Amino acid sequence: MPEFNAAGAKLYVLSYDEVDALADFKEAHGATFTMLSDPNSEVIGSFGILNTTISEDDHPWYGIPYPGVYVTDADGMIVEKFFENNFTVRPGPEQLLAAVKGEDVQLAEKRSDYQGVSVEIEFEGDSLPVGITRQIVARFSVPEGMHLYEGPVPEGLIDASIQLDGQLEGIVAYTPITPETIPMTLTADGHTLQVYEGNVVLRLPIAQNGRAIEKDEEGRWVSIAGKVQWQACDDEKCGTPEEQSFSFRVPAAFTVMADMGPGEGRVPSMNGAEHFKKMTDRHGTAS
C-alpha cells in the first residue's frame, strides 16, 4: 500500500461480499485500501464481467465476477487491464504499479550497422508465490528509424517476444503486455505487418503452479529461464535475428489464502465460516 500511495494511485477492491464481511476482513488484515461491497452484483453486471458459467441457483457462488483489475490514469481513462481465464492466477503488486507508473523511454541514437538494438531483461519482483503473477520485463533500446515486429510474422522474420524455456516445469506464462503498434507495409512483397516503433518494453506475466518449487536448506526456490528474441529492421532492410537468454532464481514465497480452513499460508481469522453461511442463505430460498 505505501507503494501505491507513493505512486499517487488509489486502490479499490470490489467483491460481492456484504459490508460486515468487508469490515471483518479489513480489521483482520489491517487493510488500508478501500473495499467496496456489491452484494447484488450490480457494479459487476454493469461492467459486463459477471461469471455466467455459474448458474443463478448455484448458491453461494453465483454473483462473482470474472476476476480482474483495471488501471486508469489521472483522468479516469483505462490504461491497462488484467484478466486471465484461470482465477487461480492474479496480478501481483509489481505488475499493477508498473501499469500505474507507465513507461518512460528514451530513443537511442541512430546507428548504421543494424546491430544497435540492446535489451535489458529483468524479473520484476523479489519472489514468485503460487498463482500470483510477476513479470519478466524486456526493455529494448532501439535506434531511431528502426523498428521491431509484433507477431505473427511471415516466415523468415522474427517477432520481438519473451519466451520461456520449453522444458521449464511448473511455470505458466500469461497474456503478454505489449506496446501499441503501427501498421507497416513492406516494399518488397506488400505484406502489412504490425511494428513497434521507438523503444519497446515487452512484459510477460508468469506464475508458478506449485510444481516449480525446489527446496534446500536456505528455503524454497523457483527457477525461471528462457530467452528474448527480436529482429530489428528499418524501412529498407533487416538485421540478423538475435536473442538473449535469461535465468532467474527467486524465493517461492507463500500465497496468502482465505481463512476457511487450516493449512500452510492461511491468514488470521475473520469469522469466515459465519460470513460464508450468510452468503449461502442470502439469495437462496430463505429470502
Next chain:
Amino acid sequence: MQIERDTRGVELGPNQYEDAEGYIAPLPAGFGPRSNPLGEFPTGPGIGQRLPDVVALNSDGKSVDVHSDRDGKPVVLVFTRSAVW
C-alpha cells in the same frame, strides 16, 4: 454470448484435482467456485475507455463514488471473487 466452462483437469486423489495449468485444488475444474471460462470471455470496458461509474458501499457502510473519491488520482480497481472464501 454463451461462455463455456473449463472442465479440463484430472483427479489426482481425494480432494486433489489438477486443472489444465497444473494448479491443484480440492474441487474439480468447472465445479462451483472453480468455474473458469474456456476461451474468450468478457473482460468489460477496454483500454482507452473511461472507467465506468462505480458507486458502492465501503466497509463502513458509506456510499463511495470512485470517480469523485479518487480525487483526480489514477485508480487501481480490483474485481475479486470474495473476501470471505
